[in-house]
Amino acid sequence: MIFADKNVGLRSAHAALSTLAAPFYWVSSLPDRVNQWGDDNLVSRDRLMDQNQALRARVLMLEGALLELQSFKDENDRLRSLLNASERVSQQAIAAQMIGVVPDPVRQVLVVDKGEDDGVYSGMAVLDRFGVAGQVILSTPSTAHVLLLTDPSHALPVRFSRSGVRSVAQGIGDISTIELLFVPSTSSVEIGDEIVTSGLGEVFPEGYPVGEVETIVRDPNQPFMSIKIRPFARLNRSRFFIVLVPESDTTLQREAP
Amino acid sequence: MKRSLAISVPVSVLLVLVLTVFPLGEIIFQPSWGAMLVVFWCLYFAASLSLGSAFLLGILLDGFSGTLLGSHALSFCIVAYLTTLMNNRLVMFTWLQRALFVFVLIGISQIVLNWTLTLRGEAMSGFSYLYSAASSAVVWPLWSVVMKFMYPGREIND
Numbered sequence: 001m002i003f004a005d006k007n008v009g010l011r012s013a014h015a016a017l018s019t020l021a022a023p024f025y026w027v028s029s030l031p032d033r034v035n036q037w038g039d040d041n042l043v044s045r046d047r048l049m050d051q052n053q054a055l056r057a058r059v060l061m062l063e064g065a066l067l068e069l070q071s072f073k074d075e076n077d078r079l080r081s082l083l084n085a086s087e088r089v090s091q092q093a094i095a096a097q098m099i100g101v102v103p104d105p106v107r108q109v110l111v112v113d114k115g116e117d118d119g120v121y122s123g124m125a126v127l128d129r130f131g132v133a134g135q136v137i138l139s140t141p142s143t144a145h146v147l148l149l150t151d152p153s154h155a156l157p158v159r160f161s162r163s164g165v166r167s168v169a170q171g172i173g174d175i176s177t178i179e180l181l182f183v184p185s186t187s188s189v190e191i192g193d194e195i196v197t198s199g200l201g202e203v204f205p206e207g208y209p210v211g212e213v214e215t216i217v218r219d220p221n222q223p224f225m226s227i228k229i230r231p232f233a234r235l236n237r238s239r240f241f242i243v244l245v246p247e248s249d250t251t252l253q254r255e256a257p
Numbered sequence: 258m259k260r261s262l263a264i265s266v267p268v269s270v271l272l273v274l275v276l277t278v279f280p281l282g283e284i285i286f287q288p289s290w291g292a293m294l295v296v297f298w299c300l301y302f303a304a305s306l307s308l309g310s311a312f313l314l315g316i317l318l319d320g321f322s323g324t325l326l327g328s329h330a331l332s333f334c335i336v337a338y339l340t341t342l343m344n345n346r347l348v349m350f351t352w353l354q355r356a357l358f359v360f361v362l363i364g365i366s367q368i369v370l371n372w373t374l375t376l377r378g379e380a381m382s383g384f385s386y387l388y389s390a391a392s393s394a395v396v397w398p399l400w401s402v403v404m405k406f407m408y409p410g411r412e413i414n415d
Contacts, residue, residue, distance in 0.1 A: 001327045001331075002325070004325070005325050014319070017316070017317065017320020017321065020321075021274075021278065024275055025278050027275050028279040100280065102322055102323050103277050103278055103284055104322045104324060105285040105381060106379040107379060111278075138323070145323065
C-alpha cells in the first residue's frame with residue numbers, strides 16, 4: 001500500500017476518487033446551507049436595519065484604521081528601503097467556505113468549496129479571520145483539502161513576535177493546542193506571548209499571527225522547553241477561510257509535508 | 258446479478274457515501290457505515306455480493322477519506338470473508354446477538370484499518386478506534402431494517 005501511494009498512476013486514480021467525493025461533500029453540507037440561506041433571507045426588517053447600521057459603523061471604523069495602516073505601510077517601505085531590504089509582497093486572497101470534514105479520525109483535514117478552477121492549488125496557505133489555519137494539501141477542480149495546523153503531520157516555522165526567537169510549531173492532534181519545538185531553556189518566554197509565522201518555510205508569508213503561549217514547562221535537565229500554544233484561528237468554529245495566493249508561481253504545486 | 262440488486266446496490270452505496278462525509282458530531286464516534294453495508298451484503302446476499310464488491314466499496318471510501326489506497330479495501334475484505342463464513346449461523350441469531358456480533362466484526366475491521374494507518378504513522382491512541390464499532394452495533398438494528406426495506410428480495414444462502 002505504501003508503494004501504491006508512491007506510484008504516480010495510482011496517485012492520479014486516488015485524486016480522481018477525491019474529485020468524485022466533491023458532490024457528496026456538497027450534499028452533506030446542504031442542511032448547513034439551508035440554515036445559512038434562512039439566516040440570510042428570513043430576517044425581519046428591524047434586524048436587517050440594525051445589522052446594516054452596525055456594519056456601516058464598522059466600515060467607518062475600519063476605514064479609519066486602514067488610513068492609519070496605509071501611512072504605516074508607506075513609512076515601513078521607506079524605512080525598509082533605507083535598510084536596503086526588499087519590499088514586502090502583497091498577497092492575493094481567495095475566500096473559501098468550508099463544506100465538510102474529511103472522515104478520518106486521526107487527521108484534521110477540512111474540505112473547502114474552492115478548487116483548481118478558482119486558482120487554489122496544493123501548498124497554499126490558509127487563514128481564517130483570527131490567524132493562520134493551515135495549508136492546502138490536495139485540490140480537485142471544485143474543492144480543496146486543507147490540512148489544519150493542529151494536525152500531527154503539520155509543522156509551521158514560527159517566531160516569537162516579542163523576542164524574535166525562532167521555533168517550529170507542530171500539531172499534536174488536539175484542535176486547541178499546538179506544540180513549540182526547539183525553544184532553548186534559556187530564552188525568554190512568558191505566558192501570553194504572541195507567536196507569528198517566520199516565513200522561513202516559504203509556504204506561509206512572514207508575520208501572520210499563529211497563537212499565544214498557554215503553558216510553559218521548564219525542565220533544567222532538558223535542553224529545550226516544552227511550550228504549548230493556543231492557536232488564534234477558531235479551527236472548530238470558523239466557516240469562512242482565506243486562501244493566500246503567492247505572487248510568483250514558484251511556490252505553486254509544492255508538495256505538502 | 259438480479260434485477261432488483263441493480264437498483265438497490267447503487268442507491269445504498271450512494272447513501273453510505275453521503276453518510277460517511279456527513280458531519281454527525283465527533284468523527285471518532287461515527288458508525289462505520291461502509292463496513293455495516295458490507296456486513297449486510299454478506300449476511301443476506303452472500304451469493305452475489307461478497308469480497309469483490311466489498312473491495313470496490315473499500316477503494317471508493319479510501320478515495321473519499323484520503324487514507325492509503327487499499328486500507329478500507331483490506332479491512333472490508335476481511336469483514337466480508339468473516340461474515341460470509343458465518344452467515345448461516347448469523348441469520349439464526351436474535352437481533353441482540355446479531356448486534357453484538359456486528360460489534361465484533363466492525364471492531365476487527367477497525368483494528369485492521371487502524372493497523373494500516375500506522376503504516377503512515379497516524380494511528381489512533383489506545384482503543385479509541387473501537388468507539389465507532391460500538392456505535393455501529395447500536396445503530397445496526399435500525400440500519401438492517403432500512404437496508405431490508407431497500408433490498409426487497411432476499412437470497413437464500415447456499
